[in-house]
Amino acid sequence: NTLGNTPTDGDLVAWDRDHHLHPWAGTGGFGSDEYMRVNTADGIYLWDAAGKRYIDGPGGMWCTQIGYGRQEMADTISQQVMKMPYASPWSFTTEPAAVLARMIAERTPGDLNTVHFTTGGSTAVDTALRTALFMNKRLGRPEKRIVIGREKGYHGSTFLAATVTGKERFETSFEKAQDLVHFLPDVNPYHRPEGMSVDAWCDAKVADLENLIADVGADRIAAFIAEPILCSGGVIVPPPGYHKRTLEICRANDILYISDEVVTGFGRLGHWFASEDVFGIVPDIITCAKGLTSGYLPLGACIISDTVMKRIAEAPGDDVFYNGYTYSGHPVSCAAAIKNIEIMEREDILGHVQCVTPHFQDRLHQIKEKFSIVGDVRGDGLLGCIECRPGLNVESYEAHVKFGQKLDDACEEMGLLLRPFGNMAVFSPPLIITPSQIDEMFDIMEAGMAQVS
Numbered sequence: 001n002t003l004g005n006t007p008t009d010g011d012l013v014a015w016d017r018d019h020h021l022h023p024w025a026g027t028g029g030f031g032s033d034e035y036m037r038v039n040t041a042d043g044i045y046l047w048d049a050a051g052k053r054y055i056d057g058p059g060g061m062w063c064t065q066i067g068y069g070r071q072e073m074a075d076t077i078s079q080q081v082m083k084m085p086y087a088s089p090w091s092f093t094t095e096p097a098a099v100l101a102r103m104i105a106e107r108t109p110g111d112l113n114t115v116h117f118t119t120g121g122s123t124a125v126d127t128a129l130r131t132a133l134f135m136n137k138r139l140g141r142p143e144k145r146i147v148i149g150r151e152k153g154y155h156g157s158t159f160l161a162a163t164v165t166g167k168e169r170f171e172t173s174f175e176k177a178q179d180l181v182h183f184l185p186d187v188n189p190y191h192r193p194e195g196m197s198v199d200a201w202c203d204a205k206v207a208d209l210e211n212l213i214a215d216v217g218a219d220r221i222a223a224f225i226a227e228p229i230l231c232s233g234g235v236i237v238p239p240p241g242y243h244k245r246t247l248e249i250c251r252a253n254d255i256l257y258i259s260d261e262v263v264t265g266f267g268r269l270g271h272w273f274a275s276e277d278v279f280g281i282v283p284d285i286i287t288c289a290k291g292l293t294s295g296y297l298p299l300g301a302c303i304i305s306d307t308v309m310k311r312i313a314e315a316p317g318d319d320v321f322y323n324g325y326t327y328s329g330h331p332v333s334c335a336a337a338i339k340n341i342e343i344m345e346r347e348d349i350l351g352h353v354q355c356v357t358p359h360f361q362d363r364l365h366q367i368k369e370k371f372s373i374v375g376d377v378r379g380d381g382l383l384g385c386i387e388c389r390p391g392l393n394v395e396s397y398e399a400h401v402k403f404g405q406k407l408d409d410a411c412e413e414m415g416l417l418l419r420p421f422g423n424m425a426v427f428s429p430p431l432i433i434t435p436s437q438i439d440e441m442f443d444i445m446e447a448g449m450a451q452v453s
């Protein structure tokens, strides 16, 4: 019996390997003991079991906005646990849930005022899609149920969220909800044909959407789901004007526009939400999670516009939106989110991100100038990606696709964690990172680049 015994390092390695199946475990790595065991964390740093310090380049998983080790967060969480640790959202509401719903509604663009709480990003996406399908059922047009996703888009791991995820590996491993999704091709301006302007690329990408709608039929399409920046796809920033034009097309065809702000929400680009403040659009539905609690506790939200809510409510007949989770509006998670927002506001973290973004992006772009193996660097706010150029100075295709891992390994040695994606490495550090810590991070990255070049 393990209970009550202090485990040794060896025990932990063995128990994790033998009993803990991690997300996205390669079948060759089932039972892997390769996961770094992290023990403590403070600010933008974390320490492994051997006491070695690392900069948290990925920001946990794009989520540790206010940084680690906040006593106020611990106090708030423990006080809420003692006061009211759980209440069924079917029967009750709690002060934290009501206050947080209001706080989110105050920070969303336009008439996005109704918050359905979820357990994370995937369930927020699932809820958004079900809202679109439910609306059309209520409106007496159940055949308007297809969702348009995009290649390289990532929306999560529930059946529906994975169905609209357009990453190649999701195609191979799982069944998807059949006949529910159509994908638009890659929007990455880096992949435009040689000689084509970014504006012409934007026209082509907008035309992709128009053509797909013409092919499938607007009367069969319920929603378009898009991340403002495709983060897990490699921090792909679509060409300027793309979001506004795609939104206009959706509106003209009565297709709901779902903006998946699970990564871009809560300050990553220096605003509560990127949809309106960065890209100038007011979507019909926004999904968020991650930065909502800075990763201190799990929580997500699907935020629905008054217009959509009204259409659902005013359709003839009565029905029930059978969607929700045991932990919807969990009072402890909501209390953590309220405190997280309070801290972000008190410390003007949005202003801070806007202020340090030019330096962060400048250091990122210097990497492209300094290292010829780099094909592209891109990002916005405190989001960045380095993509290795195919073929050049790289011995083989194998080396090219492992660029991200090699750079991550080299940087890890020197105390910086990154997130490798094939021939790319991405990073999204905690939003409290200071200019000198940004330099510390990029100095290590450049030393790592020198090793892998």
Ligand code: PLP
Pocket: 120, 121, 122, 123, 125, 154, 155, 156, 157, 227, 231, 232, 260, 261, 262, 263, 289, 290
């Ligand atoms: N949507 C986007 C844009 C994401 O990046 C993610 C996760 O990275 C999700 C949804 C899924 O969120 P979760 O892992 O909290 O379910």
